[in-house]
Amino acid sequence: MSETANLLREMSERLFGEICDKSLLIAAEKGEWPAALWSAMEENGLTNALVPESAGGAGLGISDAFVALRVSASHAAPVPFAETLIAGWLASGAGLAVPSGPLTVAPVRTDETLQLEKRSGGWRLTGRAHRVPFARHATAIVVLAKAGDTPHVAVVDPGRCKIEHGHSLAVEPRDDVAFDCELGPGDVRAAASGVDVATLQAFGAAARAMQISGALARALEITVGYAQERVQFGKPIAKFQAIQHNLAMLAAHSAAANAAADMAAEAAERGMNRLVIAAAKTRCGEAAGVGAAIAHAAHGAIGFTQEHTLHFFTKRLWSWRDEFGKESDWSLELGRAAVAAGPAGLWPDIVAA
Amino acid sequence: MTQLNFSPPPPLTEATEKLRAEVRAFLDREMAGMTPAQRAASWVGRSPEFSRKMAEQGWIGMAWPKTYGGHERSALERYVVLEETLAAGAPVGAHWIADRQSAPSILRFGTEEQRQFFLPKIASGECFFCIGMSEPDSGSDLASTRTRAVAVDGGFKINGTKVWTTGAHIAHYMILFCRTDTKPADRHSGVSQFIVDMKTPGITVRPIIDLSNEHDFNEVVFEDVFLPESALLGKSGDGWKQVTSELSYERSGPDRFLSTFPLLTEALAMLGNRVDDRSAIVIGRIVAHLVTLRRMSRSIAGMLQRGEDPAVQAAVVKELGTSLEQEMVEVLRLIVDVEADLGSDNAYTAVLAHMMLHAPSFSLRGGTREILRGIIARGLGLR
Ligand SMILES: Cc1cc2nc3c(=O)[nH]c(=O)nc-3n(C[C@H](O)[C@H](O)[C@H](O)COP(=O)(O)OP(=O)(O)OC[C@H]3O[C@@H](n4cnc5c(N)ncnc54)[C@H](O)[C@@H]3O)c2cc1C
Numbered sequence: 071m072s073e074t075a076n077l078l079r080e081m082s083e084r085l086f087g088e089i090c091d092k093s094l095l096i097a098a099e100k101g102e103w104p105a106a107l108w109s110a111m112e113e114n115g116l117t118n119a120l121v122p123e124s125a126g127g128a129g130l131g132i133s134d135a136f137v138a139l140r141v142s143a144s145h146a147a148p149v150p151f152a153e154t155l156i157a158g159w160l161a162s163g164a165g166l167a168v169p170s171g172p173l174t175v176a177p178v179r180t181d182e183t184l185q186l187e188k189r190s191g192g193w194r195l196t197g198r199a200h201r202v203p204f205a206r207h208a209t210a211i212v213v214l215a216k217a218g219d220t221p222h223v224a225v226v227d228p229g230r231c232k233i234e235h236g237h238s239l240a241v242e243p244r245d246d247v248a249f250d251c252e253l254g255p256g257d258v259r260a261a262a263s264g265v266d267v268a269t270l271q272a273f274g275a276a277a278r279a280m281q282i283s284g285a286l287a288r289a290l291e292i293t294v295g296y297a298q299e300r301v302q303f304g305k306p307i308a309k310f311q312a313i314q315h316n317l318a319m320l321a322a323h324s325a326a327a328n329a330a331a332d333m334a335a336e337a338a339e340r341g342m343n344r345l346v347i348a349a350a351k352t353r354c355g356e357a358a359g360v361g362a363a364i365a366h367a368a369h370g371a372i373g374f375t376q377e378h379t380l381h382f383f384t385k386r387l388w389s390w391r392d393e394f395g396k397e398s399d400w401s402l403e404l405g406r407a408a409v410a411a412g413p414a415g416l417w418p419d420i421v422a423a
Numbered sequence: 424m425t426q427l428n429f430s431p432p433p434p435l436t437e438a439t440e441k442l443r444a445e446v447r448a449f450l451d452r453e454m455a456g457m458t459p460a461q462r463a464a465s466w467v468g469r470s471p472e473f474s475r476k477m478a479e480q481g482w483i484g485m486a487w488p489k490t491y492g493g494h495e496r497s498a499l500e501r502y503v504v505l506e507e508t509l510a511a512g513a514p515v516g517a518h519w520i521a522d523r524q525s526a527p528s529i530l531r532f533g534t535e536e537q538r539q540f541f542l543p544k545i546a547s548g549e550c551f552f553c554i555g556m557s558e559p560d561s562g563s564d565l566a567s568t569r570t571r572a573v574a575v576d577g578g579f580k581i582n583g584t585k586v587w588t589t590g591a592h593i594a595h596y597m598i599l600f601c602r603t604d605t606k607p608a609d610r611h612s613g614v615s616q617f618i619v620d621m622k623t624p625g626i627t628v629r630p631i632i633d634l635s636n637e638h639d640f641n642e643v644v645f646e647d648v649f650l651p652e653s654a655l656l657g658k659s660g661d662g663w664k665q666v667t668s669e670l671s672y673e674r675s676g677p678d679r680f681l682s683t684f685p686l687l688t689e690a691l692a693m694l695g696n697r698v699d700d701r702s703a704i705v706i707g708r709i710v711a712h713l714v715t716l717r718r719m720s721r722s723i724a725g726m727l728q729r730g731e732d733p734a735v736q737a738a739v740v741k742e743l744g745t746s747l748e749q750e751m752v753e754v755l756r757l758i759v760d761v762e763a764d765l766g767s768d769n770a771y772t773a774v775l776a777h778m779m780l781h782a783p784s785f786s787l788r789g790g791t792r793e794i795l796r797g798i799i800a801r802g803l804g805l806r
Contacts, residue, residue: 287426294803314800315793321803322739325427329722330715332431352711398704405707409698413688416710417510421443423714 074130075137082141085110090145095382098148099241103207108149108172117151120159121168127158132339133332136280140331143284146382148242150174150204152277157212160270163262164223171209176202176247178394180271184215184249186222186258193217193253195224198246201393205233205245213249214261214270221261224253238389240382264341272342274394275351276334282354282390283331285383286324289365292380293317297368313368320364327357333423345407346423348400355391355400362387427735427802432721433499433728442500446507449480454513459770462512462685463777466678467639469516469593471551477508477515478548483522486728487530492543498728502677502721509681517593521545524672525552525598529618532657532665537618541596553594554673555585555601555619555643556666563794566610566663570601570645572617579603579617579655581625581648589788591628591641594621600666603659614662617654624648635765635780667734673789675723675737680716680744682785683751686771686778690755693771702758709754712747716740735802738795745785745792752778 089107098104111117119135121127135155142151150172157173176199177184184197195215205211205228213224232248294317297308307313334350337343362384366373373380411419453476461468477483485501487493508515526545529537544550561567570583583601591597597619607613625648630638657665687709720740726733756775763776786792800806
């Protein structure tokens with residue numbers, strides 16, 4: 071791990087460990103915005119990690135920034151950290167000024183497109199984006215839209231959009247946003263070369279893979295701890311072989327998710343290699359499902375309560391695996407690529423991944 | 424946190440990719456006449472002639488010191504050769520065990536004399552090894568070994584029976600695991616390893632035919648077999664520590680998730696472009712698992728190179744890898760509509776039959792699923 075990554079991990083562990091406690095998570099589920107947490111993240115330079123130094127950001131690489139993202143997920147931080155990182159990257163990449171405050175991106179679903187039309191003195195943005203993370207709390211939505219055939223990036227004030235509230239399984243905001251607004255010439259730029267909606271989806275998938283790895287690591291830790299404390303039949307349940315074997319599988323899937331997420335971060339940094347990210351999101355999504363199920367099984371009824379902290383992590387696992395393409399979406403893409411590569415081309419493709 | 428750490432693998436370099444191209448060209452040339460069914464045997468398929476050719480290329484003993492006939496290449500370069508041969512289904516079985524685990528053990532625990540004697544022979548592709556661990560009454564519970572070595576004048580006398588010994592019928596040597604002290608302080612002490620010349624009088628090798636009607640493993644009986652003192656590997660009584668280190672080599676490599684790779688390539692060949700979405704999803708999911716396992720396994724190669732002890736990580740790779748191998752058979756059979764048949768002229772059909780018949784062994788050989796999960800659980804501090 072790089073020196074920067076190590077420092078970032080330590081700093082993030084401290085930051086999220088101190089602020090992101092159970093009462094904060096409960097308040098967030100009730101709709102409260104964790105302002106103190108967000109300010110601390112901003113003060114420590116986490117939120118603009120992917121904005122170049124020349125544009126006032128921290129200028130980190132994606133792999134390094136994702137170290138902090140993993141830590142945030144291992145504390146179930148109920149903030150649009152991933153979305154703000156991606157929004158900053160997208161806007162600065164297009165040469166747009168990056169607003170301060172929490173940001174989000176749209177569209178987050180591949181089947182949706184937003185349109186930009188040139189108007190005298192500016193642009194008009196139209197279209198609908200569903201389940202946009204944290205739109206209601208964002209100071210700006212960084213949008214990828216088509217002007218004719220070319221992808222453009224626009225910075226949009228959510229106050230000028232129609233926002234309908236919705237939620238993920240983890241009760242994080244996932245809002246439907248209807249765009250129909252005029253934008254000034256300075257709010258829109260052509261996207262950086264090679265960047266389109268597919269890039270946005272891949273970057274989002276890499277981020278979700280990393281978040282899954284963080285939350286799953288925490289679910290493992292909580293479950294191992296619980297199994298060593300809970301006594302039945304006169305001994306800690308961790309002493310039962312059936313429990314040991316299930317937790318071994320949870321640990322194995324968690325380790326695989328970690329490896330896959332690291333791979334996705336590197337791939338994102340190396341020009342957003344789609345197939346590697348596809349593999350990582352597929353693998354992490356599967357680990358999320360298997361891992362959450364084992365964690366709950368080992369906890370018995372207490373883990374099924376609002377009172378216990380496990381659900382903050384498992385609900386995020388269940389929602390993150392669906393977002394920016396689920397396992398079946400990415401497997402389909404990988405499978406088609408394998409078929410196109412054919413029997414002689416598949417192995418070289420796997421090695422190149 | 425309770426994480427099992429898999430550090431990022433060493434990166435590919437120009438040297439590894441140049442080597443990869445050489446290996447592919449070699450395999451294209453040398454495997455031209457092989458049938459798909461022969462390729463399906465993978466690292467259990469044996470061809471002494473092929474092993475000698477691999478040695479001529481410098482691809483056995485790649486990472487050892489040159490003084491012992493090695494080639495002082497990196498662990499990653501070695502990994503390239505392993506994975507390329509497995510992906511192609513090359514018949515590497517004859518030298519596989521010696522190169523994978525016997526030689527590393529000799530290098531680590533052997534005397535200078537043993538290193539100079541065995542390692543150059545192994546590297547030349549003319550010296551094959553087998554693993555003498557399992558016994559009729561000692562399988563998963565390896566420490567319960569009953570085979571005994573009794574100190575006698577000038578050496579040891581061995582009595583006992585080993586079983587399931589892969590390749591004993593072609594191996595020149597065995598690394599034997601047995602008891603040297605019958606009243607040890609605890610069950611993990613008082614066991615030792617020996618390098619046994621298979622031609623020693625008193626050794627009988629009997630074939631055991633497996634359910635696919637093949638002869639891969641054997642029973643090996645020791646009756647008053649005399650071994651000189653120089654046959655002892657490592658320290659007397661240190662056998663448990665040594666065998667645990669050997670198993671990290673045995674469990675972490677690409678052979679634990681690529682055994683069924685030829686089935687995937689044959690499935691692609693059979694399907695051609697006629698792949699519906701449902702089938703593409705099945706194939707894509709397998710690829711996702713393979714890519715991830717490959718990263719984890721390369722990460723372990725890096726740890727071994729740095730002298731770390733990745734025993735728990737190796738158990739993770741073997742458990743996830745062999746589960747995938749077995750699952751591949753189960754899911755691919757549903758998307759290509761044939762009935763598995765060993766005798767079929769159709770490549771996929773024959774390879775599917777081979778894999779289906781061999782799949783149960785994937786999670787037995789090298790330590791059962793239950794034993795591996797136990798090792799991971801211990802790594803988590805649960806036992
Ligand atoms: C194809 C093949 C090749 C092999 N090659 C070799 C070789 O070259 N050299 C060699 O030494 N051995 C070899 N083996 C043997 C292999 O290592 C053993 O089969 C394995 O260690 C299991 O031992 P066993 O077969 O005696 O089963 P057992 O140990 O009797 O196990 C039977 C079942 O009980 C389970 N079990 C046992 N103990 C526990 C426990 N504590 N908790 C929970 N479950 C448990 C096992 O997991 C398994 O499911 C080979 C095996 C196969 C199939």
